[in-house]
Amino acid sequence: MTAEHPPHHSQDSQDLQGPEHSPDPRKPGGGSSRRRFLAGTGAATGVLALGTTGGIAAAATPAKRVAVLGGGVSGLSAAQELAERGYHVTVYEYYDELGGKARSMDVPGTAAGGRAPLPGEHGFRFFPGFYRNLPDTMRRIPVPGNADGVRGNLRSGTEALFARADGRPDLHFPLRRVTTPPALGSLTPSWIRDQLLSVLDLGTRLPAHEAAYFVGRVLVHLTSCDARREDEWERTAWWDFIRAEEMSTEYRTLLGIGQTRNLVATRAEVASTRTVGRVIIEALLLWGLLGRGMDGPDADIDRVLNAPTSEAWIDPWESHLRSLGVEFALGTEVQEIEYAAGRITGVRVAAREGGQNRTIHADHYVCALPVEHARRTWGPALRSADPQLARCDALTTDWMTGVMFYLRTPTPVVHGHINCLDSPWSVTAIGQAQFWDGRDFARDYGDGRARDCLSAIISEWDKPGILYGKTARECTRDEVVAELWAQLKDSLNDSGKTTLTDADRLGWFMDPAVTGLGGPDPQNREQLLVHPTGTLHNRPTARTRVPNFFLAGDYVRTDVDLASMEGANESARHAVNALLDAEGSDAERCRLFELYRPPEFEPLKRVDEVRYRLGLPNTFDLG
Incomplete structure (x- = not known):
């Protein structure tokens, strides 16, 4: 890598950079931003005729203050349910943007000619048809032109590709219902x-x-x-x-x-x-x-968004929450949840970059941090107050991180997801531009040369690859990308066809949450809960023994029982219902959708x- 490139920007991405200060008529002083791009394309949202409470009667009188710790899917879901019921909500989020692992990220230095930067993500988003809690929330996030809000931004894949290596025939599996x-x-x-x-x-x-x-x-x-x-x-x-x-x-x-x-x-x-x-x-x-137990008669097995995640979902969500009075403290790190006399008395926080410590106060606290971060904030006294918090130390997380490849030519491969069955790094992927029906990739992103984005995820970071014979954790960032590209080609370039070529690849992006690759102590700040045997019995409930403290996150015990956006959303509903119960509120409880039986x-x-x-x-x- 060269010195002018940010840590999460690849060397071969240099080919994508435009002038150092590209003029942008939408942003004074040059450069571009996703949010201003949204406003320019008419995708930004506000309060529409759908109303601000989704038909839920607000019953918090007088309004109580709730601190939601974490601005990922679980935290934003809890904020929406609480705000719809009249609570004063402040969300404290580590990053400068909302959405957690689900958010999109601008690839630095890639915008030119008035376009938005190339979109990067932690990994592609997948909304199976059996998700019902999350789509219910998405319906209540207004989007101009969509009768069912953000849910109307979902698009269905029609088949999955189970790609085999070594010239073996691939399996195209139709995803249409029987x-x-x-x-x-x-x-x-x-x-x-x-x-x-x-x-x-x-x-x-x-x-x-x-x-x-x-x-x-x-x-x-x-x-x-x-x-x-x-x-x-x-x-x-x-x-x-x-x-x-x-x-x-x-x-x-x-x-x-x-x-x-x-x-x-x-x-x-x-x-x-x-x-x-x-x-x-x-x-x-x-x-x-x-077609049973699905999110409505139009729901299919495999669904994705019709634009980068933040454009299609997170930014409209933030706009809607602000219209409901939700406040956000971005760039804020939660350091310790303070406990005394049987209650949470405050939360010690600091600005993520060099800020002084301060203590925030509220009537209720919803901890919506990922489990690997949440458990660091629970001190001995709080853990003693509720033994289920200590059991969370036994929960296991692992790496599941993506790389986005930007390509010169449209390369959809298959109208759905790709599962590279024989890849040692358990690679899955999807060609994204084919689903972005409201976008022209070359017109809207980068410098106009990239026409597609192949988003791939590495699920196995501890087995040797085919190129260097090293695990993903042992490789440098450039080696990870080269190895991943080789495994994709090994699965897709066989049986007499060439799907991916080196000349077609313009650049790549990896979540900057992954650091230290190739060194003695690689780190990943955005890990995923995994499900070894016995995990269920260590997962906590949303309700704790502390009357003003509640848990939300995909590690909380829910019916869906899977580390997922659906689990995060369901857990937030449980947390809000527990809070309403603790207050004796007469507000309508959050509806809970269970898996089909x-x-x-x-x-x-x-x-x-x-x-x-x-x-x-x-x-x-x-x-």
């Missing part, structure tokens, strides 16, 4: 068995006995009662549940690693069967393809509950 699913009330285990066997027979090279065994394991989980899931299957690794160690490499790659590491950055060898089976196999795949399987689960109490295995469990 055209003739069983009518409600007629879904049976045998129908599911036949459909799964057909898919595995057509799309894989699995031996017949391995495919049959896996389908049998899916039926075991589908018909297991809640008690068995929360005890036996929560404590059983997915790898062991499907007996991956005894099966072929193809079986382990497709049904072990491909369903866990590549999708939720957790290892099949340790991932909770309850989480993998309930969320990925059932909610995402089975019920998604059947097919009614046809409830009798089988009741049978399994009896068998579980008697110490017997599930009816379909043949070992």
Whole structure:
């Protein structure tokens, strides 16, 4: 890297830079900003005819003050629910912009000719159709021209690409719903068995006995009662549940690693069967393809936004929250939550860059920091007041960070996500510009030469790559990018086709939260909660034993039970409801949407509950 480049700006990005001080008519003094770009394109939002409370009666009288610690998805979700009910809310956020891991970031030095800077992100955003809490919030964020607010900015992918290396045929998996699913009330285990066997027979090279065994394991989980899931299957690794160690490499790659590491950055060898089976196999795949338990009749399995995340969602959200009276203290680091006499008495904060400490005060406090940061702010007295806080030390986080490649030519690859099944770094990706129907990439971003953005995510940072033989953590930033590009080409440039070329790549961007790569102590400030066995029993509830202290974040125990934006939003709803209960408020409680439970399987689960109490295995469990 050269000295003039910021730490998160690549050397080959130099080719993207325009003049050092490019004039921008929208911003005095030159340069550009995403927010001003939004205003110039008519995407900025205000209070529209949808109203400011979404039909929820505000009942906080007199209005109480709430400090929300953290401006990510959980913090902003809590702020919206509270503001709609008349609370005075201040959000304290570490970064200078809102959204946490979901926000977009300008790539420095890339704007020219009145365009916005190239958009960078921590990693691509994915909104599965089974998300229901988050889209409910998005509907209540006004956007001009969208009857359903920000939710109207979602676009559906129509297929997924399971890309194979070494010349093996790729699998294009259609994401459209089953055209003739069983009518409600007629879904049976045998129908599911036949459909799964057909898919595995057509799309894989699995031996017949391995495919049959896996389908049998899916039926075991589908018909297991809640008690068995929360005890036996929560404590059983997915790898062991499907007996991956005894099966072929193809079986382990497709049904072990491909369903866990590549999708939720957790290892099949340790991932909770309850989480993998309930969320990925059932909610995402089975019920998604059947169109059950989805976010409305128009919801599809795979949805993404129609512009960079902050443009399509976070900036309109901020505008709406400000219109509701929410205040923001950006660039503020939460240092310690102070506890005395059975209550939170204040929170010690400081400006992120060289500011003096100060203590903020409110009537209630919602801790919406990521767990790896939140638990550092809980002192011994607070931990003693509620033992579930100490159990959060056992929760595990891991790296799942993306790199955005800016390309000279449109390269959509597939109209949906790409899963590079054989990549040692468990790479997933998506071509983004194809979904940005309100944007022309070359016209709106950078210096006009980049026409597409391939956003790729590395989920496995601890296995050697194919280029340098080093893990991602051991590589320098440039080596990480080169290795990732090589793994993408290895998966996509085969079977006689060339999808990616070195000449087509203009530059790249990686979240600056990743530091120290190639050195003795690499760090990632934006990690992701993972789900090893037993995690469920260490996850706290939103309600704590401290009457004015509440938790929100994707580590809080929720029905969705997955580190996700949906889990973050659901946890915020739980936190607000707990706060309303603590006050004895008569305000309407936040609605909570749970994962779909097919009614046809409830009798089988009741049978399994009896068998579980008697110490017997599930009816379909043949070992």
